[in-house]
Amino acid sequence: MVRAVSADEVAPSTEAWQVEAIGLRVKAGSRLAVDGLDLTLGPGVHGLLGPNGAGKTTLMRALSTVIKPKDGRLRLLGRDITDRRSLRALRSRLGYLPQHFGFYPRFTVRDYVEYMAWLREMPATAVPAATQRAIDRVGLTDRADSRLKSLSGGMLRRAGIAQAIVNEPDLLLLDEPTAGLDPEQRVEFRELLRDLGDASCVLVSTHLVEDVVAACSNVILVDQGRLVFRGLPGDLVRLGAKDGIGDSAAERGYSVLLRDHRSGS
Amino acid sequence: MTAHVPIAALTAYATGGLRADDAMAWPVEAHLETCAGCQDRLSGLVTAPVREILAEARIAVLAQARNGPRPVRRRRLRRLSHRWASWSVLPWALVTLIAITAAFLLDEAFPTRSSAVLLLAPVAPLGGLAVAWSRRWDPAWETVSGTARAGIELLLRRTVVVLATVLPLLAAVGWRLGTNPALWLLPCLTFTAAALLLGGLIGVSRAAALLGGAWLLAVVLPALVTVRLPVLVQPESAGGWAMAAVALAALALLRADDHRYQTSWT
Numbered sequence: 001m002v003r004a005v006s007a008d009e010v011a012p013s014t015e016a017w018q019v020e021a022i023g024l025r026v027k028a029g030s031r032l033a034v035d036g037l038d039l040t041l042g043p044g045v046h047g048l049l050g051p052n053g054a055g056k057t058t059l060m061r062a063l064s065t066v067i068k069p070k071d072g073r074l075r076l077l078g079r080d081i082t083d084r085r086s087l088r089a090l091r092s093r094l095g096y097l098p099q100h101f102g103f104y105p106r107f108t109v110r111d112y113v114e115y116m117a118w119l120r121e122m123p124a125t126a127v128p129a130a131t132q133r134a135i136d137r138v139g140l141t142d143r144a145d146s147r148l149k150s151l152s153g154g155m156l157r158r159a160g161i162a163q164a165i166v167n168e169p170d171l172l173l174l175d176e177p178t179a180g181l182d183p184e185q186r187v188e189f190r191e192l193l194r195d196l197g198d199a200s201c202v203l204v205s206t207h208l209v210e211d212v213v214a215a216c217s218n219v220i221l222v223d224q225g226r227l228v229f230r231g232l233p234g235d236l237v238r239l240g241a242k243d244g245i246g247d248s249a250a251e252r253g254y255s256v257l258l259r260d261h262r263s264g265s
Numbered sequence: 266m267t268a269h270v271p272i273a274a275l276t277a278y279a280t281g282g283l284r285a286d287d288a289m290a291w292p293v294e295a296h297l298e299t300c301a302g303c304q305d306r307l308s309g310l311v312t313a314p315v316r317e318i319l320a321e322a323r324i325a326v327l328a329q330a331r332n333g334p335r336p337v338r339r340r341r342l343r344r345l346s347h348r349w350a351s352w353s354v355l356p357w358a359l360v361t362l363i364a365i366t367a368a369f370l371l372d373e374a375f376p377t378r379s380s381a382v383l384l385l386a387p388v389a390p391l392g393g394l395a396v397a398w399s400r401r402w403d404p405a406w407e408t409v410s411g412t413a414r415a416g417i418e419l420l421l422r423r424t425v426v427v428l429a430t431v432l433p434l435l436a437a438v439g440w441r442l443g444t445n446p447a448l449w450l451l452p453c454l455t456f457t458a459a460a461l462l463l464g465g466l467i468g469v470s471r472a473a474a475l476l477g478g479a480w481l482l483a484v485v486l487p488a489l490v491t492v493r494l495p496v497l498v499q500p501e502s503a504g505g506w507a508m509a510a511v512a513l514a515a516l517a518l519l520r521a522d523d524h525r526y527q528t529s530w531t
Contacts, residue, residue, distance in 0.1 A: 064411040067527045084522050092413040102404030104352055110337065115347050119412035119419075128337070145337070163408065 015078025017042050018171050018201035019063060023072035026055075026062040033058035035225035036072070045197035047212030047233070048205040048220050049254060055225040056205045057099050060175045063203065064096035077170055092121045095169030099176045099205075101160040105149035109140055109159045112148060116163040134166040137192060139185070153180035161189070165196065172202045178211050190215035213237065213250045221257055228261045270296055270303050279310035350426045353402040357393050358430050365389065365431075369438045379494040382438055384485045386449035387456040388477045389435065393427035394460050395473035400530045410530055417521035420469070420529075424457060448498055451506035456480070458513035465523025468531030 019041035026034040033055040050056050061067045062074065065081055077093055079086045103112060113131045122130060135144045138158040143151065148159060157180050164172060178186050193215045196202050206212060212219055213233040221229040233250065240252030244259070270278075270293050277283040278297075283290050297303055311319075368381035396402045398420055409415050435449045456476055463472035488495045496502060523529060 061407075061527070065526075066407060066411040087525065088413045088416075091411060091415075094411065096408065096411050098407040100407065102407060104405055106352060107347070111343070111347060114344070116408065116412070118348060119409060119414045121413040128339075132337075160408075 015075070016040075017075075018077055019203070020075040021072065022074075024059075024062065024069055024074055025071035026058050026067060026069045028055075028058040032070070033225055034062065034069075037222070037225060037227055039220070039227060039230075041201050041203060041218075043197070043199070043201050044217040045193050045202045045204060045215060046218040046220055047216035048203055048222065049207075049209065049212060050222040050228075051258065054223045056222060057175055058225075059222070060096075060099075060173050060203070060205055063171075064094060064098075064173050065091060066096075088121075092167065093170045094120075095164035095167060095172040097160045097164040097174045097177055101156065103148045103156065103159070105147065107148050108145050109135060109148065109151070109162070110144045112159060113163050113166050117166045120167045122167050130166050130168075134162040137165065138162045139188060154182060154185055157181060158185070158189075161192075168200075170200050172196060172200055173205075174202065175205045176207070177204060178206060178208060186211065209236070209246075209250045209254050210248060213248075221254070223258060223261055229257050269300065270306075272306075275303065275307055276310055279307055279315075280312060349422050351397050351403055351423060353396050354393055354423070354426065354430075357396045361389055361392065361431060362434060365434045365438055369441065372442055378492055379488045380442070380444065380498070382435070382442060383444065383448055383494070383498040384488060386435055387452035388480050390424075390427050390431045390453060390457050391460055391473040391477045393430065394424060394457065394464075395470040397423040397427060398464070398530060399468075399470040400527075401470070403530075406530050410527055416525040416529075417518075420461070420524050424461065428453075428457065445500055445503070447503040447506070448500065451503060451510055452498070455506055455510040455513060458510055458517050462513055462517040462520060465517075465520045465529055467528075469524075469529060471531055 017040040019039060021037055021039045024034055024037040024039070025032055033053075035055070037055075037059065048056055048059070058067070062069050063076065065076070065087065069081075074081050076090055079090050081087065081090070107115065110131060113134055114127055117127045117130055118124075132144075135141060138161050140155060140158050140162060143155060148156065151159065157177060161174065161177055164174060178189060181189060190211065193202060193204065197217060204211070204216065213236065216233060219229070219231055219233055219236055220227065236253035236257075237249040238253065239256050240246065240249040240254070244252030244254075244256040246252040246255050274283065274289055274293055278290070278293050283293065297307060308319075364385060365382070368385045371378075371381045400406045403409070409419070431453065432450070435453065436446070439446060439449050460469060460473045460476055463476065464470075466472075467475075484495050484497055
């Protein structure tokens with residue numbers, strides 16, 4: 001059988017940015033957690049840094065189209081998210097790992113990843129192979145048929161990453177993906193990130209500055225729902241060369257940026 | 266389908282006479298990829314070194330098939346259940362079974378009082394809906410709610426499962442009591458449609474709680490106090506219920522897009 005190539009697959013991307021937010025405002029409960037954020041993201045791995053309560057998770061939820069922004073414009077993969085007709089097609093090209101990654105305890109890893117692939121409307125014939133590949137990529141091959149409730153915290157995170165990458169998303173959102181991973185797994189995960197960033201736009205929210213420096217091509221710092229800084233990981237290191245508090249140059253650079261922003265505002 | 270590859274071209278292809286830049290090379294290969302018959306004919310024409318390579322490859326493939334990991338068994342039933350039901354519905358199904366059985370026993374013991382089954386029928390599916398589509402009871406709601414199928418499709422699948430649990434129970438009980446099926450079926454469907462419609466605006470769980478509470482306070486409580494079957498569950502109101510069910514279901518489908526966002530999950 002000749003595989004039919006759909007028009008979608010060969011269509012050139014017409015968007016300049018995978019993520020384009022202008023004056024974005026998103027509410028978390030009654031609080032405005034993202035308050036007038038302007039952000040554009042292209043291909044590559046972007047590290048999203050910020051203190052607790054800076055609006056990182058709310059921003060991730062808005063980008064994953066789980067919550068509707070209150071105000072401002074948000075275009076993902078060239079489509080406006082308020083356009084009801086294209087939302088479904090857009091969602092099938094997203095991958096999302098939430099911070100509080102809930103799961104069905106009785107599902108096996110394979111069940112879960114397959115279920116998520118089905119939810120993202122992958123063609124039925126492609127699902128088994130894509131599932132196996134995603135599980136292999138996160139290093140869970142030998143636990144693929146274990147139930148999720150029997151996995152350790154780090155393995156669960158990796159199962160979560162597997163479900164996020166199963167449809168080879170064009171926009172991948174990972175909220176705290178390295179929480180619970182041991183140092184060896186984190187190194188492997190960074191490699192996977194670099195690999196994923198070649199073809200798609202990956203946004204990683206994290207508290208660990210060293211993860212960003214090691215694996216990301218870009219750094220984005222937010223505080224109180226606004227963009228504070230965006231630049232290269234090298235910029236963080238340079239800023240922290242002689243100033244700031246922290247154990248590494250990058251951590252010091254991070255603290256310098258936050259301090260300057262807070263004293264300025 | 267195109268004609269098969271002529272034997273001369275196939276021989277040239279097998280012996281290397283057909284070079285990559287030859288105009289025939291591409292159509293021959295394209296045809297060979299899909300045509301088992303021509304593949305078979307080709308295998309008889311290839312030269313000895315190619316045959317050796319093929320034999321080696323065959324042995325390697327067979328060894329891999331014998332010693333490698335076994336293919337994963339496809340479990341269709343399991344997959345089907347994942348796509349339709351959510352596990353959190355199980356405890357609710359048990360509670361509903363007990364409640365309907367209790368109402369049935371009450372009706373059998375006191376046939377002259379207002380029928381508990383008929384009073385319970387409208388709100389019987391609401392608990393299931395609230396459990397099947399809520400942040401509290403569905404642990405994976407955040408991963409699920411941002412996907413393409415989330416929204417009305419997934420919600421309707423889960424609603425079908427809830428109704429498929431409740432309706433047979435009510436049917437069995439109604440048949441034993443000899444009640445008019447329209448009297449329990451129509452209110453049940455009306456309240457389900459109303460919960461879906463209202464759920465898009467304030468969240469399905471909240472809508473179910475609100476509707477269930479309103480029914481209990483406005484109809485069930487007075488009926489228990491006055492010991493008279495309210496007019497709403499008597500045969501003359503069946504037409505009204507039918508109209509309400511159709512209208513609410515149509516409205517719920519019109520407002521289907523409301524369920525795409527997190528607000529529907531509260």
